[in-house]
Amino acid sequence: MSLRTFSTGGIHPKSNKLTASGAIEPARLPSQAVFPLSQHIGAPAVPCVSKGDRVRVGTQIAKADGPMSASVHSSVSGTVSKIDSIVDASGLRRPAVFIDVEGDEWEPSIDRSDNLVINVTMSNEKIIERIRECGIVGMGGACFPTHVKLCPPQECRIDTLIVNAVECEPYLTADHRLILEYPDQIIVGVRILMKTLGVERAVIGIEENKPDAIELLRTKTQMVSGIEVMPLAMKYPQGGEKQLIEAVTGRRVPPPPALPAHVGCVVQNVGTVFAIYEAVVKNKPLIERVVTVTGEGVSRPCNLKVRMGTPVGQLIEQAGGMPENTAKIVSGGPMMGRPLLGTDVPVVKGTSGILLLSEKTAARKEERNCIRCAKCVSVCPMGLEPYKLATAAELGRWEVARESWVMSCIECGCCQSTCPSHRPLLDWIRLSKKKK
Amino acid sequence: MMSQNLFISTSPHIHCGDSVERNMHLVILALVPALAASVLLFGIGALIVTATSVASCLLFEWLISKWLLKRERCTIGDGSAIITGILLAFNLPSNIPLFQIVMGSLFAIGVGKMVFGGLGNNPFNPALVGRVFMLISFPSRMTSWPVPHQMLAYTDAVTAATPLGLVGYQNDSLPSYMDMFLGNTGGSLGETCALALLIGFVILLAFRVITWHIPVTIMLTVAVLTGAMWLVNPEVYADPLTHLLSGGLMLGSIFMATDYVTSPMTRKGMVWYGIGIGFLTVVIRLFGSYPEGMSFAILIMNAIVPLINNWCRPKHFGEVVK
Numbered sequence: 001m002s003l004r005t006f007s008t009g010g011i012h013p014k015s016n017k018l019t020a021s022g023a024i025e026p027a028r029l030p031s032q033a034v035f036p037l038s039q040h041i042g043a044p045a046v047p048c049v050s051k052g053d054r055v056r057v058g059t060q061i062a063k064a065d066g067p068m069s070a071s072v073h074s075s076v077s078g079t080v081s082k083i084d085s086i087v088d089a090s091g092l093r094r095p096a097v098f099i100d101v102e103g104d105e106w107e108p109s110i111d112r113s114d115n116l117v118i119n120v121t122m123s124n125e126k127i128i129e130r131i132r133e134c135g136i137v138g139m140g141g142a143c144f145p146t147h148v149k150l151c152p153p154q155e156c157r158i159d160t161l162i163v164n165a166v167e168c169e170p171y172l173t174a175d176h177r178l179i180l181e182y183p184d185q186i187i188v189g190v191r192i193l194m195k196t197l198g199v200e201r202a203v204i205g206i207e208e209n210k211p212d213a214i215e216l217l218r219t220k221t222q223m224v225s226g227i228e229v230m231p232l233a234m235k236y237p238q239g240g241e242k243q244l245i246e247a248v249t250g251r252r253v254p255p256p257p258a259l260p261a262h263v264g265c266v267v268q269n270v271g272t273v274f275a276i277y278e279a280v281v282k283n284k285p286l287i288e289r290v291v292t293v294t295g296e297g298v299s300r301p302c303n304l305k306v307r308m309g310t311p312v313g314q315l316i317e318q319a320g321g322m323p324e325n326t327a328k329i330v331s332g333g334p335m336m337g338r339p340l341l342g343t344d345v346p347v348v349k350g351t352s353g354i355l356l357l358s359e360k361t362a363a364r365k366e367e368r369n370c371i372r373c374a375k376c377v378s379v380c381p382m383g384l385e386p387y388k389l390a391t392a393a394e395l396g397r398w399e400v401a402r403e404s405w406v407m408s409c410i411e412c413g414c415c416q417s418t419c420p421s422h423r424p425l426l427d428w429i430r431l432s433k434k435k436k
Numbered sequence: 437m438m439s440q441n442l443f444i445s446t447s448p449h450i451h452c453g454d455s456v457e458r459n460m461h462l463v464i465l466a467l468v469p470a471l472a473a474s475v476l477l478f479g480i481g482a483l484i485v486t487a488t489s490v491a492s493c494l495l496f497e498w499l500i501s502k503w504l505l506k507r508e509r510c511t512i513g514d515g516s517a518i519i520t521g522i523l524l525a526f527n528l529p530s531n532i533p534l535f536q537i538v539m540g541s542l543f544a545i546g547v548g549k550m551v552f553g554g555l556g557n558n559p560f561n562p563a564l565v566g567r568v569f570m571l572i573s574f575p576s577r578m579t580s581w582p583v584p585h586q587m588l589a590y591t592d593a594v595t596a597a598t599p600l601g602l603v604g605y606q607n608d609s610l611p612s613y614m615d616m617f618l619g620n621t622g623g624s625l626g627e628t629c630a631l632a633l634l635i636g637f638v639i640l641l642a643f644r645v646i647t648w649h650i651p652v653t654i655m656l657t658v659a660v661l662t663g664a665m666w667l668v669n670p671e672v673y674a675d676p677l678t679h680l681l682s683g684g685l686m687l688g689s690i691f692m693a694t695d696y697v698t699s700p701m702t703r704k705g706m707v708w709y710g711i712g713i714g715f716l717t718v719v720i721r722l723f724g725s726y727p728e729g730m731s732f733a734i735l736i737m738n739a740i741v742p743l744i745n746n747w748c749r750p751k752h753f754g755e756v757v758k
Binding site: 008011013091170242252253254255258327328329330332334335336337338339340341342355357359361362363364365368369370371372373374375377378380381382383384385387405408411413414416417418419420421422426427430 | 441442443444445446447448449450451452454455456458459514553554555556557696697698699700701702703749750751752753754755
């Protein structure tokens with residue numbers, strides 16, 4: 001039987017999952033942790049501590065500002081040294097809370113035991129409120145506040161919860177390891193979400209290159225009704241929300257502003273599901289996450305459980321230090337990650353990996369004329385014409401780009417990574433998306 | 437902060453490693469079987485014509501980009517001029533005089549490609565532009581075809597009619613299918629050996645340089661249309677297999693119509709383009725004054741590729757909702 005996948009476009013980059021068999025290790029505590037106030041797509045959170053305040057692990061340090069915003073909690077105990085700004089993974093200088101670490105004292109309200117709680121009796125309203133309070137956002141990289149996704153528009157009837165365990169980005173293994181090490185917690189998290197959304201069916205979508213995780217989840221879900229583990233054929237960008245919905249259900253989300261909810265689906269990343277379990281059951285805010293530290297020439301690539309706010313340089317040290325030929329530091333995967341300006345950028349809620357690339361990989365090749373080979377058209381998972389969008393942008397013809405659906409681009413990078421002429425297609429497309 | 441300099445560029449951070457050169461070199465590789473066959477069939481003449489054509493295409497591209505366009509970077513290294521040279525030679529008789537080849541190369545590279553800004557911007561297949569220029573300028577030389585197996589003959593080779601030239605006049609003296617498949621007939625030096633061209637097709641498909649859509653739709657269209665006419669009147673019209681194996685059909689559909697730059701951007705567009713080429717080829721072959729119509733068919737369809745690209749847009753994700 002052939003496995004399901006999405007139907008339009010897609011590529012098969014070399015997977016390079018160097019850390020697939022590396023158990024999650026705790027990262028060392030930093031001496032200073034930095035918490036950017038924009039770790040999600042909405043408005044920045046508003047700080048609720050001031051210089052000199054003492055905080056514990058789990059203390060709220062910034063409040064959500066508006067419905068699309070998310071709170072920020074301290075992941076360390078210590079003293080607020082300043083509220084300043086830092087260049088974060090976006091490359092912009094943005095406000096952040098700096099905390100000098102002293103000891104490791106947790107908020108007493110957080111249940112730090114390993115006890116697995118299976119039955120959750122909390123009401124749906126209470127669950128959503130808890131998720132909001134704990135500052136949970138989508139951990140696959142988009143950082144969309146999770147409580148918003150759990151309150152779909154009234155007119156949409158949700159029938160399927162899809163858990164995104166695809167991890168189609170090369171190199172990254174954080175989700176894979178999380179499944180292998182915390183399967184029970186993830187399944188409880190799935191059941192919490194099913195109850196909250198009122199759905200009978202949940203599908204865990206996972207690519208076939210993780211047979212151990214598929215096997216484990218299948219065994220664990222045998223006795224649980226309504227949860228299906230669905231292996232998917234490998235293809236990038238299967239972890240894209242629209243692609244995954246199509247792969248799993250065959251339904252296609254219409255162009256923006258339509259939401260997955262309009263085709264009856266809600267998608268949550270497996271890391272987010274784990275965070276939801278910890279928030280709902282253990283009252284633990286989103287203060288740590290698994291980060292894959294890997295790359296070309298990294299001597300000890302690893303999966304680390306990292307407190308938010310830890311500078312990435314420290315993770316690189318723990319992975320054996322920066323190889324001499326490192327020319328680019330990427331936060332996230334090689335297809336959609338963001339380049340970092342330095343090693344003092346802190347880990348935030350959306351940091352799935354730290355990837356070091358050599359100059360040979362990092363340096364872009366000289367751009368040539370488009371030879372109209374049509375490869376970009378055939379790999380585009382959104383059915384767009386990247387060559388045309390890029391040319392329209394080069395000529396400043398923003399209206400042509402818009403008429404050609406440029407706003408549908410999910411920025412997966414398939415076109416640019418395939419282009420034999422090394423055209424910066426996605427750069428041009430991003431530019432036209434910003435032009436109104 | 438960091439002590440060393442970092443690259444800051446947006447995603448994607450990796451590339452599949454494909455390049456213009458790689459694609460062009462694979463096309464050259466796929467042309468090697470046909471080149472070998474042409475030398476075996478037409479001897480030293482094939483070598484002389486191909487070498488002259490490739491050398492002059494490279495020379496003219498270099499001269500034009502250096503002295504006329506004054507470009508800092510010359511593009512002769514990308515391999516496309518070599519392909520134009522080989523394909524132009526493949527469309528010529530093996531006894532054609534050198535100066536005519538040089539004129540054809542100049543026209544192919546200069547007017548066919550460089551005036552539009554070089555590789556990628558040309559609306560027409562450069563080799564075909566060169567060939568049609570030569571057909572119009574040197575009609576007698578361009579329509580007399582050496583008989584195979586004159587290994588040491590060049591401009592003095594004995595000529596005879598091609599299979600397509602015989603159709604309708606001397607149907608009983610047509611060569612056997614096997615002779616046509618192996619290239620044992622008169623014709624331009626690279627077009628006669630269908631076997632070698634099909635090996636090239638397999639190479640192109642295996643390395644995913646092209647997809648099957650254009651060549652297969654051309655061949656199917658030609659087979660269906662000529663088959664229908666043959667059923668109507670087998671006395672006047674040749675059977676479909678003769679049409680598939682003769683003239684420039686294999687060479688044109690596998691190597692010329694599939695040129696990236698001048699062919700459509702979607703699979704659906706490629707199919708319509710292929711049908712158009714097949715249809716025009718049959719119309720010219722059966723009802724035109726030239727025995728062969730492949731070059732004109734491809735050039736005409738090249739001209740409407742921009743329209744095909746507008747008609748056959750890819751289906752945008754989510755455009756059709758139940």
